[in-house]
Amino acid sequence: MSTMSKSVLRRLAIMQEANVKECKVCKERKLRILYGKFPSMNNKYVDEGGALWSGRICPPCNQVRIKTKMQQIRAGRKIKISQTEAEVILTEQEKK
Ligand SMILES: [Zn+2]
Numbered sequence: 685m686s687t688m689s690k691s692v693l694r695r696l697a698i699m700q701e702a703n704v705k706e707c708k709v710c711k712e713r714k715l716r717i718l719y720g721k722f723p724s725m726n727n728k729y730v731d732e733g734g735a736l737w738s739g740r741i742c743p744p745c746n747q748v749r750i751k752t753k754m755q756q757i758r759a760g761r762k763i764k765i766s767q768t769e770a771e772v773i774l775t776e777q778e779k780k
Contacts, residue, residue, distance in 0.1 A: 688719070688730065688734035690732070690733070690734075693717055693719075693730065693732055693733075693734060694732065696717045696718070696719065697715055697717045697732065700717060700718055703715070703716045703717060703718065703729075704716065705737075705740065705742075706740075707740065707741060707742035707745055708739075708740040708741060709741050709742070709745035709749075710742060710744070710745050712742065714731060714742045715731055715732050716729045716730075716731065716737050716742075717729060717730050717731070717732070719734075722772065722775070722776060724776060726775075726776065728775075730743070731743045735747070736771050736775060737775075738771075738774055738775040739775070746771070746774070746775075749774065750770050750771055750774055753770060753774060754770050757770070
């Protein structure tokens, strides 16, 4: 995540003709930039700040979802999971 610079993301957005998608949670139209693939070969999308989309859920809505899920995961399994790990797991789940 840290290797993504704003200029790189902006260039990608222009190359992809600004892929604007409506978030299925907040219904706002936001920039969704194709940024490589997950190990499972699903496409990985980020916003202009480099935050991860989860399917058709925008990064801010996804953060709220991740926080809730992480609390559930921690409470249920008593394991430690990083925010990044949770993001990847949830994003992968969203595709299935
Ligand atoms: Zn949203």
